[in-house]
Amino acid sequence: MFKDPFDPKTLLKPRCSCGGDHAPADHARLSAVPASDEQRFSRVVDAAVLRAVFPVDAQRRQFLKTVGATTAMAAISSVFPLATAREAFAQGGAPEKKDLKVGFIPITCATPIIMAHPMGFYSKQGLNVEVVKTAGWAVIRDKSLAKEYDAAHMLTPMPLAISLGIGSNPVPWTMPAVENINGQAITLAIKHKDKRNPKDWKGFRFAVPFDYSMHNYLLRYYVAEHGLDPDKDISIRSVPPAEMVANLRADNIDGYLGPDPFNQRAVFDGVGFIHVLTKELWDGHPCCAFTVSKEFATQNPNAYRALLKAIIEATAYASKQENRKEIARAIAPTNYLNQPETVLEQILTGTYADGLGAVKKDPNRIDFDPFPWNQFAIWIMTQMKRWGQLKGDVDYAKVAADVYLATDTANMMKEMGLTPPDPSKKTIVIMGKAFDPAKPNEYVESFAIKRS
Amino acid sequence: MDRPLQRPLISVEGLARRFGDSNQPAVFENIWFGIDRGEFVCLIGHSGCGKTTILNVLAGLDQPSDGAVIVDNREIDGPSLDRAVIFQGHALLPWLSVMGNIAFAVSSRWPSWDRAKVQDHARKFIELVGLKGAEAKKPSQLSGGMKQRVGIARALSIQPKMLLMDEPFSALDALTRGMLQDEVLRICADTNQTVFMITHDVDEAILLADKIVLMTNGPGAKIAEIVVNTMPRNERHRNDLHRHPQYYAIRNHLVEFLVNRSKAFDQEIADGSYDPRRLKLVKPGLAAVNPPAEVVPLRHTL
Amino acid sequence: MTTLKKSLGLRAALLSLLIFAAIVGLWQIAAQPPAASGPAVDPEYAKLVGAAAATGAKSAMPTPADIGVTIWKHLMDPFYVKGTNDKGIGIQLAYSLGRVLLGFGLAALFAVPLGFLIGMSPLVYRALDPFIQILKPVSPLAWMPLALYTIKDSAISSIFVIFICSVWPMLINTAFGVASVRREWLNVARTLEVGPFRTAFKVILPAAAPTIMTGMRISIGIAWLVIVAAEMLVGGTGIGYFVWNEWNNLSIANIVTAILLIGVVGLLLDQGLARLTKLVTYPE
Ligand SMILES: Nc1ncnc2c1ncn2[C@@H]1O[C@H](COP(=O)(O)OP(=O)(O)O)[C@@H](O)[C@H]1O
Numbered sequence A: 001m002f003k004d005p006f007d008p009k010t011l012l013k014p015r016c017s018c019g020g021d022h023a024p025a026d027h028a029r030l031s032a033v034p035a036s037d038e039q040r041f042s043r044v045v046d047a048a049v050l051r052a053v054f055p056v057d058a059q060r061r062q063f064l065k066t067v068g069a070t071t072a073m074a075a076i077s078s079v080f081p082l083a084t085a086r087e088a089f090a091q092g093g094a095p096e097k098k099d100l101k102v103g104f105i106p107i108t109c110a111t112p113i114i115m116a117h118p119m120g121f122y123s124k125q126g127l128n129v130e131v132v133k134t135a136g137w138a139v140i141r142d143k144s145l146a147k148e149y150d151a152a153h154m155l156t157p158m159p160l161a162i163s164l165g166i167g168s169n170p171v172p173w174t175m176p177a178v179e180n181i182n183g184q185a186i187t188l189a190i191k192h193k194d195k196r197n198p199k200d201w202k203g204f205r206f207a208v209p210f211d212y213s214m215h216n217y218l219l220r221y222y223v224a225e226h227g228l229d230p231d232k233d234i235s236i237r238s239v240p241p242a243e244m245v246a247n248l249r250a251d252n253i254d255g256y257l258g259p260d261p262f263n264q265r266a267v268f269d270g271v272g273f274i275h276v277l278t279k280e281l282w283d284g285h286p287c288c289a290f291t292v293s294k295e296f297a298t299q300n301p302n303a304y305r306a307l308l309k310a311i312i313e314a315t316a317y318a319s320k321q322e323n324r325k326e327i328a329r330a331i332a333p334t335n336y337l338n339q340p341e342t343v344l345e346q347i348l349t350g351t352y353a354d355g356l357g358a359v360k361k362d363p364n365r366i367d368f369d370p371f372p373w374n375q376f377a378i379w380i381m382t383q384m385k386r387w388g389q390l391k392g393d394v395d396y397a398k399v400a401a402d403v404y405l406a407t408d409t410a411n412m413m414k415e416m417g418l419t420p421p422d423p424s425k426k427t428i429v430i431m432g433k434a435f436d437p438a439k440p441n442e443y444v445e446s447f448a449i450k451r452s
Numbered sequence B: 001m002d003r004p005l006q007r008p009l010i011s012v013e014g015l016a017r018r019f020g021d022s023n024q025p026a027v028f029e030n031i032w033f034g035i036d037r038g039e040f041v042c043l044i045g046h047s048g049c050g051k052t053t054i055l056n057v058l059a060g061l062d063q064p065s066d067g068a069v070i071v072d073n074r075e076i077d078g079p080s081l082d083r084a085v086i087f088q089g090h091a092l093l094p095w096l097s098v099m100g101n102i103a104f105a106v107s108s109r110w111p112s113w114d115r116a117k118v119q120d121h122a123r124k125f126i127e128l129v130g131l132k133g134a135e136a137k138k139p140s141q142l143s144g145g146m147k148q149r150v151g152i153a154r155a156l157s158i159q160p161k162m163l164l165m166d167e168p169f170s171a172l173d174a175l176t177r178g179m180l181q182d183e184v185l186r187i188c189a190d191t192n193q194t195v196f197m198i199t200h201d202v203d204e205a206i207l208l209a210d211k212i213v214l215m216t217n218g219p220g221a222k223i224a225e226i227v228v229n230t231m232p233r234n235e236r237h238r239n240d241l242h243r244h245p246q247y248y249a250i251r252n253h254l255v256e257f258l259v260n261r262s263k264a265f266d267q268e269i270a271d272g273s274y275d276p277r278r279l280k281l282v283k284p285g286l287a288a289v290n291p292p293a294e295v296v297p298l299r300h301t302l
Numbered sequence C: 001m002t003t004l005k006k007s008l009g010l011r012a013a014l015l016s017l018l019i020f021a022a023i024v025g026l027w028q029i030a031a032q033p034p035a036a037s038g039p040a041v042d043p044e045y046a047k048l049v050g051a052a053a054a055t056g057a058k059s060a061m062p063t064p065a066d067i068g069v070t071i072w073k074h075l076m077d078p079f080y081v082k083g084t085n086d087k088g089i090g091i092q093l094a095y096s097l098g099r100v101l102l103g104f105g106l107a108a109l110f111a112v113p114l115g116f117l118i119g120m121s122p123l124v125y126r127a128l129d130p131f132i133q134i135l136k137p138v139s140p141l142a143w144m145p146l147a148l149y150t151i152k153d154s155a156i157s158s159i160f161v162i163f164i165c166s167v168w169p170m171l172i173n174t175a176f177g178v179a180s181v182r183r184e185w186l187n188v189a190r191t192l193e194v195g196p197f198r199t200a201f202k203v204i205l206p207a208a209a210p211t212i213m214t215g216m217r218i219s220i221g222i223a224w225l226v227i228v229a230a231e232m233l234v235g236g237t238g239i240g241y242f243v244w245n246e247w248n249n250l251s252i253a254n255i256v257t258a259i260l261l262i263g264v265v266g267l268l269l270d271q272g273l274a275r276l277t278k279l280v281t282y283p284e
């Protein structure tokens, strides 16, 4: 996990919580986990001290090369009580901060974040986490920026937008884990049950939860593939998820591409029907994410690791079909999603009423996979670009790597005995059209309907 | 009577007042007169000629545009507890009881007094104006006459050196007014108060005043002359005032001034005989007996 | 005379009751779920959807009886805590009240002295007037994003929003009340050589108190309206959060309960201040 600071070849710029600079090439070597916690802590402390003594990497490397690691240690020990520092750090291997606040929006996408509370995933990591229900995406963003939350449930495009400074001041934000994949749907008002072809949707009023959301990009993609310009032929507005059903019921909108439980809830209340699951547009698309500020991750490396571990464990647990009913029961109460258990069960198990009298079965209606593929980030940015949210040139790969911490997640998964996927191997096919993350600009150009 | 090189208690010297910018006509200008210690002086003039403004300057509530008011040989520069004011409207504080209103004045006069002492003192003056038993009442529960009594009690309670009254009885019915006039006369005699009072009621002036200052109409109002009430105080009784031999002479003089001369005073003085600093002291009450009116300077020039 | 008044009051109360009964009755009838006449659905499907949807209809409004049951349930256990996001309605009301009183109190501490200054000095009045005129009509909730952005704390932000919305009526009324204190009362104080502080507290304050209190009454009404909206926006705690949370759940019965309680508390706040206003009002 931690690199040896006395290896002259190593750079010591703090990049993430674990103190490592995770260039992908270094990973195989770096992921050799030190034998014990003690060993790991002493490396961290040594690295910190060295960094303080030689802030310039080149100087430090020169010094180590000249005198050798052991001599360097001895020399530094003479002026700095390294042993004491190591000891202190080993004791502090526990989270720097135990009482944490994690914000969430009450939708099933947040399942791992929420269930980790009642099902004890946080407490298992020695954390006392308060999961705080939050009213909307802008609020969760602002509360996170205001450091009221230590970590938060966000939409996968949000950490990118925050880091890029779209819609807020640029603040380095990181996304160490995706929450869910799939799990969204286009819901239409019952009165449109005969208009199943998007070509008939001219003039429809749609809602999405947020401008910077997979929902917005998927809905735009979907209608554009059917020849409708999302800015001209239909109207799309941001509506908080909770208000979608009420608006559909009141006939203020014709439909929405929204998060569950509000698709299934519309069915439950007899207000709408599920036109299509987003899974059918792009199987395995990301939706929501677990995010922290770069600052929190850097300043509280242990708490950050513990938190991430809890989330990954919860996500792994949630990905197993046989656990889904139990999870539905755990997150249904007022304190969490505040929804009828049967609604959540239908979403999580994938055996659901479609709103038109049929019971459908699709076990992958929603799934949980924490891996923050950088390709997702690049695809999202191409859509920001396509619809004019992102102007000017952007270094897609760099922003993706800075924000979507695939290597952190991979390391953590390994440490937990899980097998992380190969970060370079991800094929993305959306409605039959393949996406090549190496050529984002060409991809944007390839669309007929676009704003840029 | 004036003594050489000595000012009266209150000396009004060259007073003028303009509202707005300086090329506006003055409400009044070049006003000179004096009030001696223990004297009761009434100011008579038509509504709007500037009587209240003069009183406000005397009280220190208003600054003259020109001239000064000298009290006790010192130019006044603001209100003082020495000069109590009885306002045209009673100006009681409506959220305070009768006792509260008077106690407010008393504790302003003697800030070191404790509550009991303040109330004892206030109670004396409430009794003096005959309001015993109404201490706890709020002004809204009092009749007009009672309110004005509270105003008088408040003014007297601070034991001022002089009283300034602005038409104190004008809003009252005749009966109440008469009673209050008697009371004020009695109290002023008892305490030998120096009083400056504005009125437009000729009979009230004759009953109360030792001197009556006649003011012409504005703008640019002047003091026309000073009428000396030659009826001695002890011969003035409200009920048989009109039987006094001098009464009609004085009354006619005042009414004649108000009805005719106050308007046309500028023509009257066209001969240049008028000197605002040496006003005529006229004694119409004696006129029938001693025809020539003497000209007496208001005060000696310094 | 009094018996006539009494009987009028009595009759009005009776009429109120009658209107109430009529509304409740009509509502009960209107909200009756339609008799199962819709297309017969697959029983397996019916299990997965709400009762109304199973018959092919939209979910119905709750009946007054449903709401009665919900209110009773909440009133029986108003102070429970079942987690960060699930607290009794009494606790939520207390949170909202606390915020309102804090924001309102701070606004009063700010607005009354400043209003005094403005009311006493035409210069200050002129100088501050443009600011007041521009800021006053801003919807309180429009301050929320700015507050969150600058204060970086949602709890303080909602108190700030309460502050900013309750400050104007108090400021304007105080300034107006102070400016329109009768000249003759001030003159009384001046002729008695009363110092500025004693004049402020003994003359101007009591003279302007009814106007100031009226401003406060307007303010607290606005504050109570705004807190519900602010809490719906920011979430976390409070009766506004409760409404929002139950809206998520589309639970009309809970929302109606909250609405009734919001109304009752608002009424109590208003009446409380009306009482206080009466205490400082003086007939002239
Ligand atoms: N504050 C003021 N500003 C402008 N004009 C005033 C003011 N006070 C009084 N005046 C004017 O001065 C004149 C005299 O007023 P006042 O002294 O009240 O008259 P009186 O008491 O003799 O009826 C009136 O014409 C009045 O309009």
Ligand SMILES: [Mg+2]
Pocket: B051, B052, B053, B088, B166
């Ligand atoms: Mg007057």
